[in-house]
Amino acid sequence: MRIVVLGANGGTGRRxxxxxxxxxxxxxxxxxxxxxxxxSGPGLEVVAADVTVDVPVSGAEVVLSTLGVPFTRQPVLLYSRSTATVLAAMRRQSVRRLVVVSSSATEPHHHAEGGFLLNRVIQPLVTATIGKTTYDDMRAMEAVVRDSNLDWTIVRPSGLFDSDNVTRYRLSENRSDGVFTSRADLAACLLAQATDRAWVERTVAVTTAEGAPTLWAMLRREAFGR
Ligand SMILES: NC(=O)c1ccc[n+]([C@@H]2O[C@H](COP(=O)([O-])OP(=O)(O)OC[C@H]3O[C@@H](n4cnc5c(N)ncnc54)[C@H](OP(=O)(O)O)[C@@H]3O)[C@@H](O)[C@H]2O)c1
Structure with a gap:
């Protein structure tokens, strides 16, 4: 298939x-x-573009977006702005299949595997403070995508960690109970959407059980970079 990857140079995008x-x-x-x-190599075309301005989708059969920005307390507009540009470009070029990455935190809920620390401390704190503007803009993106009349799928990972191995990742509709998602599994899940229509016009949560870090290990890495 002819696939356009947005956010291709990021952790998930490269995978x-x-x-x-x-x-x-x-x-x-x-x-x-x-x-x-x-x-680099055969079958690959690398294109420079700021997707809030222009999205080169001509000739594509599917657009997979892993676009993202780091948390900030400033307003975040990347997700909604890029979605507007992507949808306009896809309509112009008659491309119908769109898969975007959002986050399970757009719909905070109790995580069976999360325990007190995640459910009562981390999730409420992050969604109300440093993650607030990101999740607000992701929700705006999701609304526009659902309203698009295209063949869309919204993929919601949980906390991302690096791993090169694709595992038997778990999929569930709308809400996720898993706490972590590896970037390799997220990439594999996105790629599967290119050829599988089971999740068209649906929102799917993807989580990884095998090889996931502990919450403490993730916190240590985020706080101290190790
Ligand atoms: N970190 C988490 O725990 C977590 C949890 C749930 C969901 N997510 C979401 O999962 C997705 C993937 O995360 P990730 O950490 O793998 O991604 P990442 O490394 O942050 O990569 C995102 C990419 O987006 C691209 N980008 C940003 N603004 C752009 C623009 N205006 N035009 C073109 N490209 C632009 C950047 O590429 P260039 O600089 O090369 O242009 C960047 O490499 C993101 O949507 C993230 O929000 C993350």
């Missing part, structure tokens, strides 16, 4: 591009920084 090439797809990797993009 997604590699997995798609390995599976024999033609990939257009979109990044603002093509000079630092580490993947």
């Amino acid at each position: 997604l591009v590699q997995q798609a090439l390995d599976a024999g797809h033609e990939v257009r990797a979109v990044t603002r920084q093509p000079q630092s993009f580490p993947i």
